[in-house]
Amino acid sequence: HEGRAKLGDLEFQAVDTPGLEEASSDSLESRMLSQTERALAGADVALFLIDARAGITPTDRHFASWLREHGTPIILVANKCEGAAGLSGRLEAYALGFGAPIPVSAEHGEGMGDLYDALAPSFGAPPRGGEDRLGAAGPRISPKPLELAIVGRPNVGKSTLINRLLGEERMLTGPDPGVTRDAIGAEWRHSGLRV
Secondary structure (H helix, E strand, O other), X not given: OEEEEEEXXXXXXXXXXXXXXXXXXXXXXXXXXXXXXXXXXXXXXXXEEEEOOOOOOHHHXXXXXXXXXXXXXXXXXXXXXXXXXXXXXXXXXHHHOOOOXXXXXXXXXXXXXXXXXXXXXXXXXXXXXXXXXXXOOOOEEOOOOOEEEEEOOOOOOHHHHHHHHHOOOXXXXXXXXXXXXXXXXOOOEEOOEEO
């Protein structure tokens, strides 16, 4: 599913993908991968979400290589980093080759400023600095809507991150993998603005 999302003064189209899993060509997981591939093909930038508490798995390594083949710019996001919980997994994530992982806790809203800084160049905007991130001059809108795909293996927090960006519990989440089986879309309002 996809919908208009906002982070500070950055407005974009966000696509929640069903998850990256290897599977035979006739399986549900294979169809899920095809949906993720379509979302990635239409995206201007992708957030590759990993579970920092679980550390880097062989599946994360496999899909890091898979993502590199697609040519979409990738921002590596290490989720579940509340407190120091995901420190070792976040440090491990450097080995994936996408640069410094952005530590966030989608569930608790931590690290959103760092995520903003990572996304701002995709809009031609400077990272935080002397300028007010909340957009004193109004929302910063890309000339064409920026499309953002959120990818990662099941249960790393993709839907929770979308919920955080939407500011409401729109996506069903839970501790069991596979709660989200399809790409999910949503529209959202922030500070009275439709995004």
